[in-house]
Amino acid sequence: MTRLAVALLAGALRAGADIYAHNPRGSNNRLDRGNGDTENPNRLFDSENNNAGGYGMGGDAEAPAAPLRFIVGSELSIEWTAQHSCGHGKARCQFVLQYYCNDDPSKGMNVRDGTTPARIDLAAPTDQTRGLHEPVQNYVKCAARERNMGLWTADQDMANRNRATATRQENNPNNRYGFECPEERDYYPYWHPTVWKDIAVLTTNVSMCGYYKNESQNVAAKHECDDPQFNNERACFQGGSAWVEVPSHGVDPPQCLPAPYLRDNHLGNTLTGGATMYNWTIPDDVSNACVLRMRYNISTADVPWELDSRYNNGNSPVKTNPRVDLGFGLTGGDDSQLELAINSDQHGRTFQDRTFRFEIVARPAAVRASAKVYNLNVRGKRGNIVQAYPSVEYDFAPSVLAVSPGAWIHFQWTGNDKTNNNGGNNGEGIDGTDRHNLVQIADLGSHFPLHVSQTSMFDVHDETTLDGAPARTAAQLAKEFALVRQTGCASSADAPSDQAANNCEKLNAAAPTVDLGLLRLKQGTYHFMSTRNNNFSNRGQKGTIHVQPQLPLAPVITSASAVGRDGLRIAWTMPAATLASGAVDASAPVQVRAFRVEMSEDGGLSWRGAARNSSTNESDGLVGGADSALVVTELPAGLTFSFRVSAETEDGWSDASALVAAMTADSADSKRYKALLKQAAVDRQIEAYPMRLGIGLAVLLAVVACVAHRWHHHGTLLFWRDWRRARPRRLLGHEPIPDVKVVDAAGGPSGGDGPKPAPRRALVPSCGCGGRS
Template identity: 40%
Template sequence: MKLLTVIVWLATIVSHVNADTYLHNPRGSNNRLDEANRDRNNGNRMFDSQNNNRGGYNVGSLYYYEGSILSIEWTNQHSCNNPNNHCNFVMQYMCGDLVRDGTTTTTIPDNPVNCRDYNCNTDLKYGMHESYNYYLNCKGRVRNKGLFTADQNLKGNSARFTRQNPGGTRRGYECPEERDYYPYWHPTPWKDIAVLTNDPTQCPYFEEESENVKERYSCYVPSGLYSEYARMRRQAYIPNNKEECEEIQWPEQKDIPKDANVTVEYGQWIRSEPHNLPKPICRQAQYTRDNHLGNTYGGFPLMFNWTIPDINHEHCVFRIRYNISTGDFEGWGPSAVNASNNKQPGKNYANVDVATKYGLQPNNQDGRGYVFKQNPTVEIFDEFATTGNNQDKDFQLRLAINTNQFGRTFQDRSHTFAIRQRPADLDCSQIHNLNVRGKRGNIVQVYPGVEYDMVPNRLYVAQDECIHFQWTGSNTNPNNNDGQGRAGTDRSNIVMLEAQRYSEGNGRAVASGNKLGHWGNSYPAHLNDSETRFMGLSREDLDRLSGLTHSQFRGELSELDDSGTYFDLGPKKVTSVGEYHYLCTRNNNFSNRSQKGKIYVERQARGWNQIDWNGGSIEIGDSSVWFDRGARDTPQDVGMEVWQTEDCENLINSLGKSLPSGSSAGSCVALYPQEQLVKDSAKFQVSMPVPEGVTEKVSIWKTTTDSAAQWTLIEAEVSNGQATFQASEGGVYVPRKSVNVAAIVGIVCAVSVLLIIVCGTTIYFCKYPEKWQALKKGVRQKANYAKRSMQSQV
């Protein structure tokens, strides 16, 4: 396999349209460090984002506990899950002892002579993600010549040179070929988190090919051989396939068998173990529209909830890649563009058939300009074509096509963060991270960043779960950016809003019915009012959240000027049920910003997942719902709640419904939306814990929160304390137990038979006592015989 052509068709999807993507939580750097100007100083500092120079945030280092939930938030300029293109988002992370943000915006050198102690890996002045050795291997490795390069003239032969980077420009120690293609075929330090794609039928492929679960191979060339080949060829040379790798050998050793008892240097095709992590989550991407770095449906930002892995490391970084391809030609599958579709001898355009799609004959595409090349000129009217004797060029139109961007990968990476072990004395089942996004300035000044907001803006937690309040700001924003407090600074705090003053929509009801604070207000509640105590937090915690004790005793705190940029309250258990509205008092200029949030604390646990063709599941404790692949064609957000027994009965009673016959059999499960959740005759599976008793029978009943809805009996299988059943609709599923008449009748019959046998035996031996004596004598003899046998063996 000389050129890895087997993976050509799969790799093109990430290299196919000018767009940008920006990471807002955790804070994306876009190669920024702490510059006080709007443009970043160096777009080549750490990685190739291909984004606008004004993107990124100055600082962003936080820490997250293992197993906690972090809301990833981003924007992308062009659409996804839209019929006019193909796209996906690839989310990954890496950790390493030398991963760092650095202290200078200068790109890390690629010559150790220019680094302290002649070691760039350990020169902490420079920011670094991938290592120097990783980049050297990329620089010396032959590029995959089975890839689609269109009509681009690549300036080199190594993995530094790609269709998107034909000149091999270096950005940090990133490998351009790995950046542009996914899944990549050589070992990388990146671990997969998720792939969000416009076509969920590709998910099985992404899951199986991920380096999380599948090994990789690479060629090891001894240093002496490497230098010799580099000298002879005047360039680095590391084969990218097994056959050529194992052919590398010193010329004078060619005839020596590799298993001979002599030292022979030759190339070795080395297997790298997979990361041994779970398969990446894969699902359909949320809808976004073209030319819009903004929110999706409902006015909510693009978001993915990441459960932080158990790795306990102080130096980690997150990246998101936005891969978008044109719909003008096929970019996936066996007919995808590959090396055979590149520019051929005698032509100045790529060998891609774009004419047939527009009703033209392939042999007529050249004359009419319907070819894939840089800025082609097309003639859209046949009768005015410049073919033959017709030289009228009045109807020629030039298309703005750049073949190294018409199909493109963008990315953003976070500032470094830490992942730490969960405190052993932390008494809560789940930790939710609550952070601050955005930076100082109005929407024009911060664009393509965003203004201040809380992340997540609406947070749902169960009673006795924990919220980790943590955020950071900057002291180096442009001084003329709009905002409150000292110029150039970011500061945030949290204070609960005062009580509701006017009516508004019903919103979402919580179990307790308590609505504390009002989103429509702009003033905080009094901290001394016990009835407005924020989620049951202590007065000390409320003082710290408000900014009154941000590690600063007194000082100028009216606008938080003397508070620190970084704040960490740590995880705090929320004990009081209700709907809580809060604000940041500093960033509350009604004209152009309003930094507010809402937290729902409910007695019942709540979870959700986006269900599409790829299926999916939701698990809360011992309760779960599972959708098989193919159960849906379109994405749907599905929510699940587990109501404890008392809350469940209260919920049913509040609807004015009488419960089905029988008594409570434990907690109930509510699924939202309460409508058909699968297509046609498909079903999803629900499992929930129920008590088991020999004389009890458990039944599952279903209804909805519509008071007019009737009860429906669901067929369920009960085994080992779990009730499992199939369903097609959302609603409230309630377990009830009743007397198991059949089991009781069976037990009575068995006891009756046993009594009859005992009574009959007693009457028989009373009538024939000699039989009873003979039976006892026989039992005694057998016992004595067994005893003597054991003694003889001893």
């Protein structure tokens, strides 16, 4: 692979702006200090964020809290804020979500938060007091490897900065961030091996999705040289070394979705009114040492994706602080050129945030493998909105959760013990601490918890814990969620202060990390709050859980067409909003377990299950939930069949789709038979024509005879009077004469079951021929 070809694989991740993870909590390189600026911005990774961002670890360095534990297959709502726009014409952006696990302490490369904010030392990579994400070899190879010389570096001075530790954005190769490789950080998908597994890419250019998926190391093997100084196969061979393939991670490609709409100069919600988020299904990658990484990339239309080294230095379309002449002249006086505020190492950047260590754990025995599991956590840190910024104040995450009756909810959260916000310590309980609980309230407008005898939320179908604790009653659950397992509490007679460690009213005796286990709630809607942090007019911490069937909308049949000599192919899709309008969250995706395809030979009067072989009359019409088409064969030629499709989720079946009809291909026999039928129909029409003509002539002759009779007896004036009387009176503003009914040969109305009228007479309009009027 040439240097230029390598460069063309590099263009996707060239830019970025401030990004802060809120659930799970992003560190922004912090250790345990939740206030002020990040202690050491070089501790683990290059975030490029404002140093005021980030949360402190659970507990503190002297007494670290237990990490959060996420169950295999559970759904985690990843939430973040990003500053400089996305999803519209002002910027091109991508969000890239990844994770990495390494819990093997034998070589000292296990992922860890550490207990000191000092950066890991290259000479002592196994020091367990220092935080570690990427293993040391990641940086050693990066520092030895020639950087990709085919990349666009604008007008930046890259002289003597020829290793992969120097990029256009970070061109100081001595500025190390943990064991992160700067070139890998700035470009995605990376062309050399990486320890990170891809979760998702959210992009403003979805036409790139195929590229992201195909080039991800999740599915694509990568290569490197045995001698790490060489960055391509040709140079490696010429240097006498082997070009080694490193296998893919062997997991699914990342999901690729449209990026959300975010306005610029803003750390806030999307157009939906909620946080920027992605629902991650926790992989089957059990480990006690994992970390989540998110990168936010932004560039402008001035920096095309295809830009490469041919446009460096004087050829660069972007230069630092350029002066532009808009045609006003440069003669002085009231004429001037203008200077643009552009820094070419930032006109396209990559910013990132990472979480603290968490665990991926197997499912408890009580939770079947197919059951849905949702995580309910807490975001935010101590302080008012100004003190916490750019982090956020407390809230449940997600604050509104819609689940099916069979789903489990895992309740857990963590908090820091060193967040005093430079003396601005707004909050309850011991200064500098985050603590939470959960009590049921009657509705979201209420600020008083329900008495335990009035709660319904904890009268559950089932409950379990990750630690094998004994079963809990509804009353025990209500107490655990309210008091979060505090012990050694002061009595009310002791009147402890807000800062007393045994003041359980303020949750001071609670652990920083609380895992209350999993509940399977009964159908209904439940509202809840935290008694410590819900402080009206200062901050609110409330949430809602809706438990009700989430039935899907009917599928949409997209095509029905003939296949071969005796088959029909029916294709369908699920609508964009997959839940029925009665569901709580009609935009939420659902897992379709099966489709039922039905067919009818009589225009929809009767239905039976469609089968790939139509001779299987007892088919139930079921196909897999991943299917989107069915071919039915051995059907008679030249006939029309109707089809409909319905979808099944764990909560039940959707309505059937709209009926769609299709005709099988004609055979020679069916064509000949249709021609005979058509000719027979034509013949019947010809035979019927003389009879209709005879009836018409008879009617005409009768009318002429009647007119002659009237003319002979009464003259012109009386005939005119009778014609006016007989003609349809709608012309005069009256009701018309009733139509003559057609009767059958037996004298009754055609098809009728009522009384029989008089025998049929000739169908001749009445004109008074019976005598003089």
